[in-house]
Amino acid sequence: MSALTQLSFSIENSPRWHQSNIQQVDGVTITPLNAPLGAVVTGLDAALPQHAQTILKLKQALHDNLILVFKQQSLTDEQFLAFTSYFGAIFKPPVDIPVLATQKDSGLPPDVIPVSNAVGEGDYTGHGELTPHSDHHWTPQPSSGSLLYALEVPRDGGATSWYNTVQAYADLDAETKQEIQNLQLITYNPFLRFGTGVHPKYRFSNQEILGAAFPHPLVRTHPESGKQGLYLDSHTEVEVVGYDDQKGSTLIERLRQHITQDKYRYEHQWEVGDIVYWDNQVTLHSRTAFPAEQRRLLKRVSLAGGRPF
Numbered sequence: 254m255s256a257l258t259q260l261s262f263s264i265e266n267s268p269r270w271h272q273s274n275i276q277q278v279d280g281v282t283i284t285p286l287n288a289p290l291g292a293v294v295t296g297l298d299a300a301l302p303q304h305a306q307t308i309l310k311l312k313q314a315l316h317d318n319l320i321l322v323f324k325q326q327s328l329t330d331e332q333f334l335a336f337t338s339y340f341g342a343i344f345k346p347p348v349d350i351p352v353l354a355t356q357k358d359s360g361l362p363p364d365v366i367p368v369s370n371a372v373g374e375g376d377y378t379g380h381g382e383l384t385p386h387s388d389h390h391w392t393p394q395p396s397s398g399s400l401l402y403a404l405e406v407p408r409d410g411g412a413t414s415w416y417n418t419v420q421a422y423a424d425l426d427a428e429t430k431q432e433i434q435n436l437q438l439i440t441y442n443p444f445l446r447f448g449t450g451v452h453p454k455y456r457f458s459n460q461e462i463l464g465a466a467f468p469h470p471l472v473r474t475h476p477e478s479g480k481q482g483l484y485l486d487s488h489t490e491v492e493v494v495g496y497d498d499q500k501g502s503t504l505i506e507r508l509r510q511h512i513t514q515d516k517y518r519y520e521h522q523w524e525v526g527d528i529v530y531w532d533n534q535v536t537l538h539s540r541t542a543f544p545a546e547q548r549r550l551l552k553r554v555s556l557a558g559g560r561p562f
Protein backbone atom coordinates (compact mmCIF):
# COMPACT_ATOMS: atom_id res chain seq x y z
CA MET A 254 0.00 0.00 0.00
CA SER A 255 1.30 3.46 -0.77
CA ALA A 256 2.03 5.89 2.04
CA LEU A 257 -1.02 7.64 3.45
CA THR A 258 -1.31 11.38 2.95
CA GLN A 259 -1.10 13.46 6.10
CA LEU A 260 -4.87 13.96 5.98
CA SER A 261 -5.65 10.24 5.58
CA PHE A 262 -3.22 9.42 8.36
CA SER A 263 -4.85 12.01 10.60
CA ILE A 264 -8.33 10.59 10.17
CA GLU A 265 -7.10 6.98 10.30
CA ASN A 266 -5.53 7.76 13.66
CA SER A 267 -8.37 9.79 15.07
CA PRO A 268 -9.51 7.68 18.04
CA ARG A 269 -13.00 7.19 16.72
CA TRP A 270 -13.11 3.50 17.54
CA HIS A 271 -13.61 4.20 21.21
CA GLN A 272 -17.12 5.53 21.48
CA SER A 273 -16.49 6.68 25.03
CA ASN A 274 -13.96 9.19 23.65
CA ILE A 275 -16.58 11.06 21.71
CA GLN A 276 -17.09 14.42 23.26
CA GLN A 277 -20.71 14.95 24.25
CA VAL A 278 -22.47 18.03 22.97
CA ASP A 279 -23.93 19.13 26.35
CA GLY A 280 -20.77 20.77 27.62
CA VAL A 281 -20.09 22.79 24.47
CA THR A 282 -21.08 26.43 24.95
CA ILE A 283 -21.11 29.15 22.31
CA THR A 284 -21.07 32.74 23.53
CA PRO A 285 -21.19 35.66 21.08
CA LEU A 286 -18.42 38.23 21.60
CA ASN A 287 -19.28 41.82 22.41
CA ALA A 288 -18.09 42.74 18.91
CA PRO A 289 -19.45 43.14 15.35
CA LEU A 290 -18.73 39.45 14.70
CA GLY A 291 -17.44 36.36 16.47
CA ALA A 292 -18.32 33.90 19.23
CA VAL A 293 -16.23 31.97 21.76
CA VAL A 294 -16.60 28.20 22.01
CA THR A 295 -15.85 26.66 25.40
CA GLY A 296 -16.06 23.14 26.75
CA LEU A 297 -14.70 21.60 23.57
CA ASP A 298 -11.47 19.63 23.21
CA ALA A 299 -10.62 19.66 19.50
CA ALA A 300 -8.32 16.66 19.96
CA LEU A 301 -11.31 14.38 20.58
CA PRO A 302 -13.75 12.92 18.07
CA GLN A 303 -16.84 15.11 18.02
CA HIS A 304 -20.50 14.25 18.30
CA ALA A 305 -22.59 14.89 15.17
CA GLN A 306 -24.69 17.44 17.06
CA THR A 307 -21.56 19.36 18.06
CA ILE A 308 -20.43 19.73 14.45
CA LEU A 309 -23.89 20.86 13.39
CA LYS A 310 -23.97 23.34 16.29
CA LEU A 311 -20.55 24.74 15.27
CA LYS A 312 -21.58 25.06 11.62
CA GLN A 313 -24.71 26.95 12.62
CA ALA A 314 -22.70 29.15 14.99
CA LEU A 315 -20.25 29.98 12.20
CA HIS A 316 -23.14 31.03 9.95
CA ASP A 317 -24.54 33.20 12.74
CA ASN A 318 -21.27 34.72 14.01
CA LEU A 319 -18.86 34.47 11.00
CA ILE A 320 -15.87 33.56 13.17
CA LEU A 321 -15.47 31.12 16.08
CA VAL A 322 -12.75 31.32 18.74
CA PHE A 323 -11.74 28.10 20.52
CA LYS A 324 -9.60 28.50 23.65
CA GLN A 325 -6.92 26.38 25.32
CA GLN A 326 -6.42 23.74 22.65
CA SER A 327 -3.38 21.48 22.51
CA LEU A 328 -3.06 19.63 19.22
CA THR A 329 -0.56 17.85 17.01
CA ASP A 330 -0.75 18.71 13.30
CA GLU A 331 -2.62 15.45 12.77
CA GLN A 332 -5.17 16.20 15.49
CA PHE A 333 -5.62 19.70 14.07
CA LEU A 334 -6.21 18.26 10.57
CA ALA A 335 -8.62 15.63 11.90
CA PHE A 336 -10.67 18.37 13.60
CA THR A 337 -10.73 20.65 10.53
CA SER A 338 -11.74 17.74 8.28
CA TYR A 339 -15.21 17.64 9.88
CA PHE A 340 -15.93 20.93 8.09
CA GLY A 341 -14.92 20.09 4.53
CA ALA A 342 -12.15 19.18 2.11
CA ILE A 343 -8.81 20.96 2.14
CA PHE A 344 -8.41 23.88 -0.25
CA LYS A 345 -6.30 22.98 -3.30
CA PRO A 346 -5.74 25.77 -5.83
CA PRO A 347 -5.11 24.99 -9.50
CA VAL A 348 -1.38 24.16 -9.65
CA ASP A 349 -0.67 27.08 -12.01
CA ILE A 350 -2.07 29.68 -9.60
CA PRO A 351 0.29 30.54 -6.75
CA VAL A 352 -1.08 31.15 -3.26
CA LEU A 353 0.50 31.45 0.20
CA ALA A 354 3.04 28.62 0.76
CA THR A 355 2.80 27.14 -2.77
CA GLN A 356 5.61 24.57 -3.07
CA LYS A 357 7.83 24.60 -6.16
CA ASP A 358 7.66 20.84 -6.78
CA SER A 359 3.91 20.25 -6.48
CA GLY A 360 2.47 23.71 -7.21
CA LEU A 361 0.36 23.23 -4.06
CA PRO A 362 0.55 24.50 -0.49
CA PRO A 363 0.93 21.91 2.30
CA ASP A 364 -2.27 20.83 4.09
CA VAL A 365 -1.08 22.48 7.32
CA ILE A 366 0.53 25.82 6.52
CA PRO A 367 2.88 27.48 9.01
CA VAL A 368 1.95 31.16 9.35
CA SER A 369 5.14 32.32 10.95
CA ASN A 370 8.19 34.55 10.91
CA ALA A 371 10.31 31.77 12.40
CA VAL A 372 13.28 30.45 10.46
CA GLY A 373 12.70 26.79 9.62
CA GLU A 374 8.93 27.14 9.96
CA GLY A 375 8.29 28.31 6.41
CA ASP A 376 8.47 32.05 7.11
CA TYR A 377 5.80 32.68 4.45
CA THR A 378 4.24 35.66 6.15
CA GLY A 379 7.13 37.50 7.82
CA HIS A 380 6.43 39.99 10.61
CA GLY A 381 4.92 42.92 8.72
CA GLU A 382 1.41 44.25 8.58
CA LEU A 383 -1.11 42.35 6.42
CA THR A 384 -3.88 44.50 4.99
CA PRO A 385 -7.55 43.39 5.08
CA HIS A 386 -8.16 40.56 2.61
CA SER A 387 -10.13 37.42 1.94
CA ASP A 388 -7.83 34.44 1.27
CA HIS A 389 -7.42 33.17 -2.32
CA HIS A 390 -9.72 35.86 -3.74
CA TRP A 391 -7.89 35.67 -7.12
CA THR A 392 -8.51 31.93 -7.61
CA PRO A 393 -11.51 30.43 -9.44
CA GLN A 394 -12.78 28.73 -6.25
CA PRO A 395 -11.49 30.61 -3.18
CA SER A 396 -11.44 28.73 0.10
CA SER A 397 -14.66 28.79 2.14
CA GLY A 398 -12.93 29.21 5.47
CA SER A 399 -9.76 28.67 7.43
CA LEU A 400 -8.71 27.60 10.90
CA LEU A 401 -5.65 29.24 12.42
CA TYR A 402 -4.11 27.68 15.54
CA ALA A 403 -1.65 29.61 17.73
CA LEU A 404 1.46 27.82 19.03
CA GLU A 405 3.79 30.75 19.74
CA VAL A 406 2.73 34.38 20.04
CA PRO A 407 4.84 37.55 20.24
CA ARG A 408 4.78 39.82 23.29
CA ASP A 409 3.97 42.88 21.16
CA GLY A 410 1.67 43.23 18.15
CA GLY A 411 0.73 40.46 15.74
CA ALA A 412 -3.01 40.77 16.50
CA THR A 413 -5.40 39.58 13.80
CA SER A 414 -8.61 41.47 12.99
CA TRP A 415 -11.69 40.21 11.20
CA TYR A 416 -14.27 42.41 9.44
CA ASN A 417 -17.98 41.72 9.09
CA THR A 418 -18.62 42.27 5.38
CA VAL A 419 -22.32 41.36 5.73
CA GLN A 420 -22.90 44.28 8.08
CA ALA A 421 -20.79 46.54 5.85
CA TYR A 422 -22.95 45.64 2.87
CA ALA A 423 -26.21 46.02 4.83
CA ASP A 424 -25.24 49.56 5.89
CA LEU A 425 -24.73 50.84 2.33
CA ASP A 426 -27.28 53.33 1.04
CA ALA A 427 -29.96 52.01 -1.33
CA GLU A 428 -28.48 53.77 -4.35
CA THR A 429 -25.04 52.18 -3.88
CA LYS A 430 -26.59 48.76 -3.29
CA GLN A 431 -28.54 49.15 -6.50
CA GLU A 432 -25.41 50.18 -8.41
CA ILE A 433 -23.21 47.33 -7.23
CA GLN A 434 -25.78 44.50 -7.04
CA ASN A 435 -24.73 42.82 -10.30
CA LEU A 436 -21.14 44.05 -10.68
CA GLN A 437 -18.28 41.63 -11.24
CA LEU A 438 -14.85 42.29 -9.80
CA ILE A 439 -11.50 40.84 -10.86
CA THR A 440 -8.95 40.49 -8.07
CA TYR A 441 -5.42 40.00 -9.43
CA ASN A 442 -2.96 37.60 -7.88
CA PRO A 443 -0.63 39.50 -5.50
CA PHE A 444 1.83 36.59 -5.48
CA LEU A 445 2.72 37.39 -9.11
CA ARG A 446 3.99 40.78 -7.84
CA PHE A 447 6.00 39.21 -5.03
CA GLY A 448 9.39 40.91 -4.62
CA THR A 449 8.70 43.61 -7.25
CA GLY A 450 7.81 46.31 -4.74
CA VAL A 451 4.96 47.34 -7.08
CA HIS A 452 1.47 46.81 -5.65
CA PRO A 453 -1.21 48.74 -7.54
CA LYS A 454 -4.61 48.87 -5.86
CA TYR A 455 -6.52 49.21 -9.13
CA ARG A 456 -5.71 48.09 -12.67
CA PHE A 457 -6.17 51.00 -15.04
CA SER A 458 -6.73 50.17 -18.71
CA ASN A 459 -3.22 51.26 -19.73
CA GLN A 460 -1.60 48.81 -17.30
CA GLU A 461 -0.68 45.24 -18.13
CA ILE A 462 -2.78 42.31 -16.98
CA LEU A 463 -0.77 39.99 -14.77
CA GLY A 464 -1.88 36.35 -14.71
CA ALA A 465 -5.31 34.80 -15.10
CA ALA A 466 -8.39 36.88 -14.25
CA PHE A 467 -11.43 35.33 -12.58
CA PRO A 468 -14.33 37.75 -12.16
CA HIS A 469 -16.37 37.21 -9.00
CA PRO A 470 -19.41 39.13 -7.77
CA LEU A 471 -18.66 42.27 -5.78
CA VAL A 472 -21.72 41.43 -3.68
CA ARG A 473 -21.35 37.82 -2.71
CA THR A 474 -24.10 35.52 -1.44
CA HIS A 475 -23.10 33.03 1.24
CA PRO A 476 -23.74 29.53 -0.19
CA GLU A 477 -25.42 28.20 2.97
CA SER A 478 -26.78 31.09 5.00
CA GLY A 479 -27.78 33.21 1.99
CA LYS A 480 -26.31 36.32 3.67
CA GLN A 481 -24.94 38.93 1.27
CA GLY A 482 -21.57 40.57 1.86
CA LEU A 483 -19.21 42.97 0.13
CA TYR A 484 -16.50 40.85 -1.45
CA LEU A 485 -13.57 43.25 -1.73
CA ASP A 486 -10.05 43.37 -0.25
CA SER A 487 -8.70 46.70 0.97
CA HIS A 488 -5.43 46.82 -1.02
CA THR A 489 -5.24 43.94 -3.52
CA GLU A 490 -5.24 45.02 -7.20
CA VAL A 491 -8.76 44.88 -8.62
CA GLU A 492 -10.82 45.96 -11.60
CA VAL A 493 -14.57 46.41 -11.94
CA VAL A 494 -15.67 44.63 -15.12
CA GLY A 495 -17.25 46.99 -17.65
CA TYR A 496 -16.48 50.24 -15.80
CA ASP A 497 -14.10 52.90 -17.08
CA ASP A 498 -11.00 53.71 -15.01
CA GLN A 499 -12.40 56.77 -13.26
CA LYS A 500 -15.77 55.30 -12.39
CA GLY A 501 -14.32 51.95 -11.27
CA SER A 502 -11.45 53.26 -9.17
CA THR A 503 -13.63 55.90 -7.47
CA LEU A 504 -16.28 53.35 -6.55
CA ILE A 505 -13.71 50.86 -5.21
CA GLU A 506 -11.94 53.49 -3.11
CA ARG A 507 -15.25 54.57 -1.58
CA LEU A 508 -16.23 50.96 -0.76
CA ARG A 509 -12.78 50.29 0.72
CA GLN A 510 -13.07 53.28 3.04
CA HIS A 511 -16.45 51.97 4.10
CA ILE A 512 -15.66 48.29 4.65
CA THR A 513 -12.52 48.84 6.76
CA GLN A 514 -14.21 50.98 9.41
CA ASP A 515 -13.60 49.96 13.01
CA LYS A 516 -17.29 49.39 13.58
CA TYR A 517 -17.09 46.23 11.43
CA ARG A 518 -13.93 44.89 13.03
CA TYR A 519 -13.05 42.50 15.87
CA GLU A 520 -9.39 42.44 16.90
CA HIS A 521 -8.14 39.15 18.32
CA GLN A 522 -5.19 39.21 20.74
CA TRP A 523 -3.76 35.72 20.39
CA GLU A 524 -3.06 33.42 23.31
CA VAL A 525 -1.23 30.13 22.88
CA GLY A 526 -3.82 27.38 22.29
CA ASP A 527 -6.36 29.59 20.49
CA ILE A 528 -7.96 28.40 17.27
CA VAL A 529 -9.91 30.89 15.19
CA TYR A 530 -12.18 29.42 12.52
CA TRP A 531 -13.36 32.10 10.09
CA ASP A 532 -15.80 32.11 7.23
CA ASN A 533 -13.69 33.45 4.37
CA GLN A 534 -16.77 34.16 2.24
CA VAL A 535 -18.26 36.91 4.40
CA THR A 536 -15.27 38.33 6.31
CA LEU A 537 -11.93 40.00 5.65
CA HIS A 538 -8.93 39.71 7.94
CA SER A 539 -5.77 41.70 8.58
CA ARG A 540 -2.79 41.56 10.93
CA THR A 541 -0.73 44.17 12.74
CA ALA A 542 3.07 44.06 12.49
CA PHE A 543 5.24 42.71 15.31
CA PRO A 544 8.98 42.88 16.09
CA ALA A 545 11.09 40.67 13.81
CA GLU A 546 13.01 39.27 16.76
CA GLN A 547 9.89 37.95 18.49
CA ARG A 548 8.74 34.53 17.33
CA ARG A 549 5.19 33.96 16.18
CA LEU A 550 4.00 30.57 14.99
CA LEU A 551 0.46 29.80 13.95
CA LYS A 552 -0.74 26.94 11.76
CA ARG A 553 -3.47 27.25 9.19
CA VAL A 554 -5.73 24.80 7.42
CA SER A 555 -7.84 26.28 4.61
CA LEU A 556 -11.01 24.55 3.47
CA ALA A 557 -12.17 24.23 -0.14
CA GLY A 558 -14.92 26.46 -1.45
CA GLY A 559 -17.12 26.76 -4.50
CA ARG A 560 -17.26 29.41 -7.21
CA PRO A 561 -18.60 32.61 -5.66
CA PHE A 562 -22.11 33.68 -6.71
Ligand SMILES: O=C(O)CCC(=O)C(=O)O
Nearest residue numbers: 368383388412413540553
Ligand atom coordinates in the same frame (compact mmCIF):
# COMPACT_ATOMS: atom_id res chain seq x y z
O1 LIG B 1 -0.83 36.13 10.59
C1 LIG B 1 -2.03 36.31 10.71
O2 LIG B 1 -2.55 36.66 11.76
C2 LIG B 1 -2.98 36.12 9.55
C3 LIG B 1 -2.31 35.63 8.34
C4 LIG B 1 -3.25 35.43 7.22
O3 LIG B 1 -3.66 36.33 6.55
C5 LIG B 1 -3.74 34.07 6.96
O4 LIG B 1 -3.30 33.12 7.62
O5 LIG B 1 -4.57 33.91 6.06
Ligand SMILES: [Fe+2]
Nearest residue numbers: 386387388538
Ligand atom coordinates in the same frame (compact mmCIF):
# COMPACT_ATOMS: atom_id res chain seq x y z
FE1 LIG C 1 -5.03 35.64 5.05
